Amino acid sequence: MSFVANLVSPIDGATYPADEPHTTHRERPLLVQYDLERVGRALDGADFTTRPSNMWRYRELLPDIPRESGIVSLGEGMTPMLQADALGSRLKINHLFIKDESQQPTGSFKSRGMSVAVTMARAFGTRRVALPSAGNAGGALAAYAARAGLEAYIFMPADTPPANIFEAQLAGASVFLVDGLITDCARIVREGVDRLNWFDMSTMREPYRVEGKKTMGLEIAEQFGWSLPNVIVFPTGGGTGIIGMWKAFLELTQLGLIDEDELPRLVAVQSDGCCPLVRAFEAGKPYAEPFPNPKTIARGLRVPSSIGDVLTLNALRQSDGVAVAVEEGRIREWMTDVARHEGISMGPEGATCLGAVEYLRKERWIGRNEVVVMFNCAAAQKTAGFPDSDNTPAVLLDKDHVDWDRITGSVTDNPPQGLE
Numbered sequence: 349m350s351f352v353a354n355l356v357s358p359i360d361g362a363t364y365p366a367d368e369p370h371t372t373h374r375e376r377p378l379l380v381q382y383d384l385e386r387v388g389r390a391l392d393g394a395d396f397t398t399r400p401s402n403m404w405r406y407r408e409l410l411p412d413i414p415r416e417s418g419i420v421s422l423g424e425g426m427t428p429m430l431q432a433d434a435l436g437s438r439l440k441i442n443h444l445f446i447k448d449e450s451q452q453p454t455g456s457f458k459s460r461g462m463s464v465a466v467t468m469a470r471a472f473g474t475r476r477v478a479l480p481s482a483g484n485a486g487g488a489l490a491a492y493a494a495r496a497g498l499e500a501y502i503f504m505p506a507d508t509p510p511a512n513i514f515e516a517q518l519a520g521a522s523v524f525l526v527d528g529l530i531t532d533c534a535r536i537v538r539e540g541v542d543r544l545n546w547f548d549m550s551t552m553r554e555p556y557r558v559e560g561k562k563t564m565g566l567e568i569a570e571q572f573g574w575s576l577p578n579v580i581v582f583p584t585g586g587g588t589g590i591i592g593m594w595k596a597f598l599e600l601t602q603l604g605l606i607d608e609d610e611l612p613r614l615v616a617v618q619s620d621g622c623c624p625l626v627r628a629f630e631a632g633k634p635y636a637e638p639f640p641n642p643k644t645i646a647r648g649l650r651v652p653s654s655i656g657d658v659l660t661l662n663a664l665r666q667s668d669g670v671a672v673a674v675e676e677g678r679i680r681e682w683m684t685d686v687a688r689h690e691g692i693s694m695g696p697e698g699a700t701c702l703g704a705v706e707y708l709r710k711e712r713w714i715g716r717n718e719v720v721v722m723f724n725c726a727a728a729q730k731t732a733g734f735p736d737s738d739n740t741p742a743v744l745l746d747k748d749h750v751d752w753d754r755i756t757g758s759v760t761d762n763p764p765q766g767l768e
């Protein structure tokens with residue numbers, strides 16, 4: 349049974365049929381619109397907890413998948429909501445959580461969007477998909493395309509972390525490195541649509557990746573017992589995370605599963621080395637100007653312009669949220685803080701959330717007793733060894749003449765009582 353009504357342009361309300369592939373409308377994104385009355389009737393008495401523990405448990409709020417083609421899944425979704433008490437007590441926040449997307453099948457939240465988008469591409473008979481990527485989306489597309497039996501063409505900036513290039517090549521994608529930014533990669537992908545007849549899977553240029561990201565919002569609601577935290581903090585580049593979660597919350601309120609006055613304040617975090625959305629938010633503008641000369645080690649946030657800007661800014665404003673730029677030079681420190689205090693392998697993008705929470709708590713924008721969720725969008729090890737990483741090399745020991753001075757030199761604490 350289909351619950352999808354059509355595709356709709358949030359700019360002017362134009363609609364398109366959902367049973368054929370579409371990309372953008374007036375160069376802006378299209379979103380999937382559901383018949384929420386029918387969804388409501390189908391969900392009446394539904395118990396999600398009896399369904400498989402992955403994001404497809406919300407199938408009534410996901411696109412209709414033809415039985416013949418089936419879902420392309422690697423078990424994505426239902427990532428843990430981890431309490432971050434050590435960081436919380438340092439920041440004087442009593443209820444701090446990290447939604448840990450590093451535990452996704454491809455090590456990042458991009459698994460969600462690609463599962464839905466590749467499923468739909470295959471259902472529409474697409475054989476060849478292409479993508480500009482900062483890294484994680486490329487790795488995810490390669491994996492899901494391999495599983496679906498599709499050809500994948502991925503264009504990444506030349507200084508993309510090696511792990512992302514490796515994972516995409518391993519899964520059989522054709523990977524090209526471009527001496528430029530993700531926007532240059534996007535131009536090549538657009539040119540190839542006519543030349544090579546591939547389907548453009550770029551952020552917000554097809555309507556289904558956002559539907560996958562939407563499940564992060566649905567999961568948060570379920571994980572908090574069908575209520576929502578006060579504040580959600582998300583590292584933002586192209587904006588699909590913020591747009592998808594806000595769409596989830598609006599659908600849940602329309603379904604009566606969440607109260608309107610329970611909606612969270614959304615926080616988009618960017619590095620001060622690339623913060624087009626923060627500038628637009630602060631200037632009260634409806635869209636963002638391209639950010640000149642963007643520089644950040646958080647490659648997923650090095651997005652100088654995005655066609656999702658209007659929707660992202662709308663979601664922030666409607667939710668009474670805010671866009672925050674944090675200091676580029678402190679991202680490593682925040683990564684280390686999260687790993688050492690909580691044991692969570694936080695990528696540079698997610699680490700910016702800690703900087704934002706620190707700042708917003710100091711400003712009293714976040715209260716001590718509020719429930720705050722930060723996102724870890726990808727595992728830190730996906731960025732290991734990349735060009736601007738500043739990891740200290742580990743000490744190399746000679747196995748036959750172990751240099752104990754080097755080992756004892758690294759001991760900082762007194763040994764625990766009783767072990768001497």
Ligand SMILES: Cc1ncc(COP(=O)(O)O)c(C=O)c1O
Pocket residue numbers: 456482483484485551583584585586587588589590647648649695697698725726
């Ligand atoms: C790890 C990570 N975090 C955050 C983002 C930005 O997400 P969005 O495009 O949904 O704003 C990306 C995008 O590449 C990413 O890879």
